[in-house]
Amino acid sequence: MDNISMSAERLEKKTTIDLRKKHIGPSCKIFFSQDPIKIVQAKGQYMYDEKGQRYLDCINNVAHVGHCHPDVVKAGAQQMGLLNTNSRFLHDNLVLYAQRLQATLPEQLSVCYFVNSGSEANDLALRLARQYTGHRDVITLENAYHGHVSSLIDISPYKFHQLSGAQLNPFVHVVSVFPPRKYRRDQPDPATAYADEVRDIIAKVHKKGGKIAAFIAESLQSCGGQVIPPVGYFQQVAEHVHKAGGVFIADEVQVGFGRVGTNFWAFQLQGEDFVPDIVTMGKPIGNGHPMSCVVTTKEVAEAFMSSGMDYFNTFGGNPVSCAIGLAVLDVIVKEDLQGNAMRVGRYLANLLEKQKEKHALIGDVRGCGLFVGVELVRDRLKLTPATAEAQEVIYKLKEEHILLSADGPHRNVLKFKPPMCFTGEDADLVVEKIDRILTDLEEALGLKLPDTVNVENESKKRKDRH
Amino acid sequence: MDNISMSAERLEKKTTIDLRKKHIGPSCKIFFSQDPIKIVQAKGQYMYDEKGQRYLDCINNVAHVGHCHPDVVKAGAQQMGLLNTNSRFLHDNLVLYAQRLQATLPEQLSVCYFVNSGSEANDLALRLARQYTGHRDVITLENAYHGHVSSLIDISPYKFHQLSGAQLNPFVHVVSVFPPRKYRRDQPDPATAYADEVRDIIAKVHKKGGKIAAFIAESLQSCGGQVIPPVGYFQQVAEHVHKAGGVFIADEVQVGFGRVGTNFWAFQLQGEDFVPDIVTMGKPIGNGHPMSCVVTTKEVAEAFMSSGMDYFNTFGGNPVSCAIGLAVLDVIVKEDLQGNAMRVGRYLANLLEKQKEKHALIGDVRGCGLFVGVELVRDRLKLTPATAEAQEVIYKLKEEHILLSADGPHRNVLKFKPPMCFTGEDADLVVEKIDRILTDLEEALGLKLPDTVNVENESKKRKDRH
Missing domain, CATH: 3.40.640.10 (Type I PLP-dependent aspartate aminotransferase-like (Major domain))
Structure with a gap:
């Protein structure tokens, strides 16, 4: 934990939740509604909860140049x-x-x-x-x-x-x-x-x-x-x-x-x-x-x-x-953040492409700069959306203190749009965690890559295009 | 001039105007478009232009508890x-x-x-x-x-x-x-x-x-x-x-x-x-x-x-x-600003009621707290809106460094909705200026009060109701 002040919390988390239920429109959804996160401070690409635990933020495109710059x-x-x-x-x-x-x-x-x-x-x-x-x-x-x-x-x-x-x-x-x-x-x-x-x-x-x-x-x-x-x-x-x-x-x-x-x-x-x-x-x-x-x-x-x-x-x-x-x-x-978005974005996309070669659940990796989507599918040929699996990835990442979301019409696209100061090390960390989560998931589901040769070819074609 | 920093101005006023014409949608109207005001600082119920001239603000209800509190x-x-x-x-x-x-x-x-x-x-x-x-x-x-x-x-x-x-x-x-x-x-x-x-x-x-x-x-x-x-x-x-x-x-x-x-x-x-x-x-x-x-x-x-x-x-x-x-x-x-609104609002309304007894142009004074309207009419019986006269009052007040606006379907209602820290002295000042401007205007137009007795009666009835 960096130099994080806990004075920002004024209520017990339970009280915050109760007051929210009472006074905030129920149509206003919260992340991880079963066990929501209370964030009290943020800096750069990191957010901190009331216990001082650090979360890597891969989703807050609003905090464009970094939280609280x-x-x-x-x-x-x-x-x-x-x-x-x-x-x-x-x-x-x-x-x-x-x-x-x-x-x-x-x-x-x-x-x-x-x-x-x-x-x-x-x-x-x-x-x-x-x-x-x-x-x-x-x-x-x-x-x-x-x-x-x-x-x-x-x-x-x-x-x-x-x-x-x-x-x-x-x-x-x-x-x-x-x-x-x-x-x-x-x-x-x-x-x-x-x-x-x-x-x-x-x-x-x-x-x-x-x-x-x-x-x-x-x-x-x-x-x-x-x-x-x-x-x-x-x-x-x-x-x-x-x-x-x-x-x-x-x-x-x-x-x-x-x-x-x-x-x-x-x-x-x-x-x-x-x-x-x-x-x-x-x-x-x-x-x-x-x-x-x-x-x-x-x-x-x-x-x-x-x-x-x-x-x-x-x-x-x-x-x-x-x-x-x-x-x-x-x-x-x-801070050359546009340049950083290009460089780190490419690095992240490459890491994810490699994951695609390894994980049957990854149907597609696409994006530009620090705007990257990973489409999860149950079947690469039928493109069946892996909606529940995407949710599982999001929840497991949260346990690892990484914030990612899933979107798209089937909510099966993992969505990277982090603050623009996101680094290569941040990319390494989140991809490493995703790798482990997908490995466990695929094992549990008995999913395997359909045809290695095809996948590699397709991936190569994509790279040529970029 | 209080302790006002002029460093807030970065461009010549003419340049500001030229850039505005070039880059800001022309539907976005400016106050006093013939000779707009450049405000660089504000405090409480006062605004300051680039020369450090102070304006009494009677219109900015948005700066509710006072500018830059x-x-x-x-x-x-x-x-x-x-x-x-x-x-x-x-x-x-x-x-x-x-x-x-x-x-x-x-x-x-x-x-x-x-x-x-x-x-x-x-x-x-x-x-x-x-x-x-x-x-x-x-x-x-x-x-x-x-x-x-x-x-x-x-x-x-x-x-x-x-x-x-x-x-x-x-x-x-x-x-x-x-x-x-x-x-x-x-x-x-x-x-x-x-x-x-x-x-x-x-x-x-x-x-x-x-x-x-x-x-x-x-x-x-x-x-x-x-x-x-x-x-x-x-x-x-x-x-x-x-x-x-x-x-x-x-x-x-x-x-x-x-x-x-x-x-x-x-x-x-x-x-x-x-x-x-x-x-x-x-x-x-x-x-x-x-x-x-x-x-x-x-x-x-x-x-x-x-x-x-x-x-x-x-x-x-x-x-x-x-x-x-x-x-x-x-x-x-x-700061008991609601109480202040009540007290100063009543004081202001009373001052304006007295003006009504004196000026044929004032057709009505109405309001609650620091939300007061003065309806200007050319004829109290026919209620002919005094639109041009209301504009004249606004422009003359601007020359006296007082900001007031006119609104309503005929734009003939002087509109008071100042920051809530507005004082009795502020009210005295603006009403004194309005008195002088209306006197000059009525003289130029040859306007006189139609019937003193009726006006007084009406005014009394209103007070009883409040």
Whole structure:
């Protein structure tokens, strides 16, 4: 245990649990609900419980530059003591931050709206798209999650499929997501195949008299199971959508700010020829401070203004949020966290690929930078999701004081999205533990690798592609 | 000038303005757009520009316990350095804060959802209401404003009337708001008269096959022009709405946390026999920190959970927000800010009533605690809104370094909602300046009081009622 203060605990754990049951909405789920963790302190990629036990954090992408980074804390604390007010007054932090964010993006994405959460950002993106186009229909991907406000539940199959008797909003159209494993093997040109489905759905919408306002997608699907779109898919989709008078919204709430390693924004993985019309940001932007941003073109911004309706967001773009946002950008550069994400991400992916050669339960390893998914399957040929096994891995890792989660439509994808200061040694540790847990599990289940030769070939092909 | 650091300015004012034009959405309006103010620091009820000039702040209700209150800054800074993570881990701040908030409310309002803004709170309130009731239709008041996300624009006539060719969402029904001046003079029982309209609209909705999910109202209408509902109105409305299977949502985003002086929540002005089903909070809750809360009953919370859909809000209820929320509650008690709001609010209202006896332009003075509106009219009998004159007062006050705003459907209501540490001397100063500005204005316009006797009588009647 490092220098951890226990004074942060004020109640017995049992009391905390009882009060939570009494006063916090039961829809707000807790990790490991049978035996939840009480975290009282965190630093870098580590979290500490009330007994001072250290957990390696592989999941908190929000604590982007590391939990409680001193530069970020200092920037926030200083500005809190000086001024915290709304954006109806001039303030340098607001404009300097907007300028800095803009510099990370293609030139035409030059106008910012500061809001408080990814949900507020995506809702505003829809408002911008609808006002600019005068259209209403939205195309979204299968398994997508874009936020918790009403307008976003409508475009989030990941959420609305949880509702018994859910009704699809008639203005929302769901297209297939590129099955992460399948397209890599079966299709010579998956980008075109899946983009063609967007083209076809647009034609259907037009036939019914609808008009496309936007296509929205996470640049890499996160809750959907760490799914990376085939290169060229966004370009082709954008072409179809623009032709229909709609706009392309890239949701970078989970995956932006250098996480993918090779690029600052995940949509840039598609190539320099792709520029979305609207980009939304969130989670990591303030290292945990509630803030987010929508960036768009001058044309979209002017159309939004011309509606005659002001946009005022009470907290959005306040000097404290902007000071924190600036500090996060500074730390990313100063500590080369994007470079670290690339290097450690590759190292982690390689370690996991080796595990795949060893463990029948691992059906796929995929990801970019420090955004990596390990899909567990009961059968590599049938791709049967190993949902219970994924849960078992998560629980066993927790006993080893490692925090990992499972997601995807079948909750069978182990999800790595750690703070960006994650190290090679951290990767070694978690992979070593996963190795042991999978070995035990496979032994208990009597699972063996089906055909060593095939597996190796497939793994080699993948590496060639990266 | 107090001990104000000028180091907070990093750019020439002109550069700040140019960058803002380039990078901030033009729908985000600035105060005094012809000659905006650059604020670099603030303390208590005062704000300071880049030249160190002090402004008396009569409008920033968000800086509830005073700008940059040291206790709040300290609580936030300390917790930022210790831990800032999501509510999927147990944390004492979350449950202690929920418990403290609950203690300010009627017993049955016991379950909290922590979110990031008033908009997120009101959107969630609608989701709770719709899930609990299984109904969809919502009744809202004329001139209401409930937030900026899509679902709330729909129930905010204050906003959607700004849109050219706005279409009312077919599930939204707007009822008349009690005209603040008219009902006090003309109607023996305004509560029943206006509640009956709700009853009638419910009947109409039923006839068309609709079903009422909720009635939503600010406990006192703020953007609508500081309008106070007649006592008994909420009880009667709640009765009609409950009979229809709907719930009552009290929006306390602007007016909660002791601002009304006599009570901690503004809905409590209606009497102890009134309990809303859902209360939403926002702006002042974190003294500027982006946070907010929805509180409801166990029954509503359980129905929401039974839908099968989790509710996760990335930043909502994080330990930093909760530490700040707790500090705000502490300061309100420690400095008796609710008592101050009552005393200074009454003093301010009395000063303004005296001004009304003197100035033909003042049509009405109304409010509770430190939430006071002064309605300017060109003609006291016809109630012609003095919109330009209200703007003139605001601009002249700015020259005197006093920040006040005008709102209401005709933007002719001077709006006092200062930090709660506002003093009697502050009230003296602003009223003295208003007196002078109105004197000059009336002279220029040739306006005189129509009939001194009537005015005095009316004013006396009002006082008897308070």
